[in-house]
Amino acid sequence: MRIGVDYTAAVWQGAGIGRYTRELMRATVGHAPELSFRLFYAARGLPASAPYHAELQALCATHRNVTAHPIPLSPRLLTILWQRLRLPLPAEALVGPLDLLHAPDFVLPPTRARTLLTIHDLTFLVRPECAEAGLRRYLSRAVPRALRRADMVLVDSQATADDLARLLGVTGPRVRLLYPGVDARFRPLPAAELAPVQARLGLPAAFVLFVGTLEPRKNLPRLVQAFARLAHPGLTLLIAGRRGWLYEETFALVEQLALQDRVRFLDFVADQDLPALYNLAQAFVYPSLYEGFGLPVLEALACGVPVVTAASSSLLEVAGTAAILVDPYDVGAIADGIARALAEQEQLRAAGPPQARRFSWDTSARTLIDCYQALRTGRYARG
Numbered sequence: 001m002r003i004g005v006d007y008t009a010a011v012w013q014g015a016g017i018g019r020y021t022r023e024l025m026r027a028t029v030g031h032a033p034e035l036s037f038r039l040f041y042a043a044r045g046l047p048a049s050a051p052y053h054a055e056l057q058a059l060c061a062t063h064r065n066v067t068a069h070p071i072p073l074s075p076r077l078l079t080i081l082w083q084r085l086r087l088p089l090p091a092e093a094l095v096g097p098l099d100l101l102h103a104p105d106f107v108l109p110p111t112r113a114r115t116l117l118t119i120h121d122l123t124f125l126v127r128p129e130c131a132e133a134g135l136r137r138y139l140s141r142a143v144p145r146a147l148r149r150a151d152m153v154l155v156d157s158q159a160t161a162d163d164l165a166r167l168l169g170v171t172g173p174r175v176r177l178l179y180p181g182v183d184a185r186f187r188p189l190p191a192a193e194l195a196p197v198q199a200r201l202g203l204p205a206a207f208v209l210f211v212g213t214l215e216p217r218k219n220l221p222r223l224v225q226a227f228a229r230l231a232h233p234g235l236t237l238l239i240a241g242r243r244g245w246l247y248e249e250t251f252a253l254v255e256q257l258a259l260q261d262r263v264r265f266l267d268f269v270a271d272q273d274l275p276a277l278y279n280l281a282q283a284f285v286y287p288s289l290y291e292g293f294g295l296p297v298l299e300a301l302a303c304g305v306p307v308v309t310a311a312s313s314s315l316l317e318v319a320g321t322a323a324i325l326v327d328p329y330d331v332g333a334i335a336d337g338i339a340r341a342l343a344e345q346e347q348l349r350a351a352g353p354p355q356a357r358r359f360s361w362d363t364s365a366r367t368l369i370d371c372y373q374a375l376r377t378g379r380y381a382r383g
Contacts, residue, residue, distance in 0.1 A: 001374050004091055004098040004113065008075050009105045011052045014268055015213065015241070017120065019295065020156075020180055020287045021104045022055060024368065025179070025362035027065045032369050036065050040215045042078040051270075057264030059165035069095040082109045083142050100375055104154075106139065108146040114375045117150035118178075119143070121292025122163045122316075123217060130216040130289065132245040138265040144168060152371055152380055154178045156293035157314035176371055176379055179317075180293055181361030186302040188353065189279045197276035201266070207236040208338060209281035209305070211274070211296045212288070214265075215244035219310070219328050221253050226287075226334035228257045232342070240266040240277065278303035283341035286310070294318045302356035306341040306348035308334070312362075322355035324348070 010021035013123065029037050039056065046053055060066050071078060081087045091109045091261060092098050098113040108115055124131045124139040131139075153175045155161045161177060164170040170236055197203075208227065212218050220239065227237045237259075239250075254263045271358050278284060284300035287310045294315045300307050301322055309315045311325035319325065324344075326337040341348060374380045 001099045001372065002036045002038065002097060002109070003100045003102055003372060004038045004069075004095050005102045006041060006091075006105060006109060007041040007056065008078070010039075011041045011043075011046060011050065011056055012075060014052070014271070015211075016217055017105050018052065019271070020120070022052065023181065023183060023361050024104070024364055026059060027365035028368050029059065029066050031362075031365045032372075033063075033065050035369075035372065036067075037063075038067055038069050038095045038098065039092065040069040040071060042073050042075040044072055044074040044077070046070075052127040061342075069293065079107075083107055083138070086110075099189070100372060102372075103146070107142045108149050114151045115149060116152045116154065116371060116375060117146055118156075119147070119160060119164060119292075120156050121160055121290065122167055123290055123292075124165060125167050126313075127217055127290045150174075152176060152375055154368075154371065156180055157317050159314040159317065160292045166245070176367070178364055178367045178371070179359050180298070181359045181364045182293055182295075182298045182302045182356050183361065186275050186278065186299045186356070188304040188349075191273060194276050194280050197273050198280055201269075201273065201277075203238070203277075203280060204236040204264070206232075206234055206282055207238040207264075207280070208283045208285055209240065209277065209300075210285055211240045211269070211277070211300075212286070213241050213244040214247035214250060216246045217289050217291075219274050219289050220247070220250040222328065222331050222334060223285060223287050224250060224253050224257065224263060224332045226338060227263065228259060229331070229335040230338060233234055235262070237263045238266055238271045238281070239263065242268045274299065275303060278305050281305050282345075283308060283338055285334070285338055285341075286315070287326065287334050288313075288315065289328050291315055297323070298359055301352035304349045304352045305311065307352065308337040308341050318359075320355045320358075322348070322351040 009017040066204050091111045101111040101113045102116045104118040124136045179382045285296050290313045297309050297318050306322035310328035324337045326333040
């Protein structure tokens with residue numbers, strides 16, 4: 001079976017859907033040597049030295065059933081042609097014949113093959129005030145159109161499946177739950193492996209950590225306000241992640257509360273440094289208003305760091321009983337949750353890894369292969 005995978009996010013994005021796609025494909029291709037994977041991506045403007053491009057080349061070199069198919073267009077132009085102008089140029093014209101097209105990033109390119117579409121979340125409908133206006137308008141048109149075309153739909157959590165049913169009426173056997181996993185490199189690490197990363201990144205001696213894109217859904221202003229209430233003068237709030245959109249309020253609040261010496265913005269952290277960063281934290285805090293899954297929470301749990309997260313959406317599924325769950329709209333509750341995490345280190349550090357082991361990329365890969373086979377044989381209900 002010839003499977004085309006839209007790999008654009010995987011070669012361009014360090015976090016989020018890019019990370020999800022890389023991890024899932026890396027796990028899947030090794031379990032299915034009988035399947036042919038054609039990973040296609042918008043390549044114009046991508047430096048030859050781009051780290052995720054190098055990872056793709058290594059994947060192709062390691063697995064004979066994987067080939068890379070660069071498309072000589074930028075991601076923006078390819079999106080305009082396929083999604084905004086809806087140019088009827090099938091993916092097959094660019095990557096060759098396909099039996100199945102797997103689109104892991106919300107929208108489907110035109111194709112003659114059967115289709116598998118991943119919907120990670122419905123932020124643009126559930127929390128429209130948290131989405132950038134242009135992107136919200138685009139997704140509001142493109143996602144329902146893709147769902148009508150999709151033969152099968154993957155979701156990252158039961159929470160997203162419930163949102164799909166409630167908001168867009170997409171239900172039934174063609175909706176399949178595929179939990180993301182956590183890589184084995186996310187684990188408790190010895191101090192000798194942590195010290196070089198701490199020195200290289202210039203990390204403070206004691207810090208509370210947040211990892212994620214700086215954007216409204218992540219609820220960073222309330223996190224900053226909660227941190228200001230803590231009576232821990234030697235503690236730093238470390239916010240690691242690229243600036244996304246509508247993040248100005250967070251920076252302004254740090255100045256307004258005179259926290260410049262206690263709150264540090266680290267920007268994007270490379271994948272290879274993340275396990276050490278989690279391990280070095282006294283607590284990991286992720287008070288997001290809404291998530292389709294919440295991969296940073298899972299990674300933090302796997303590293304044995306005490307976790308504070310929101311009692312909402314998919315985060316309940318990810319954290320289980322291994323984290324402190326708080327009302328993300330209540331600044332006092334977030335502050336109390338952090339204080340508890342700092343006080344209950346031993347119990348929370350022990351609880352995290354067993355919970356994280358419930359999610360593995362190996363299981364994700366096997367679920368995905370089952371979906372591929374169901375589409376190949378017709379063992380699914382189109383609805």
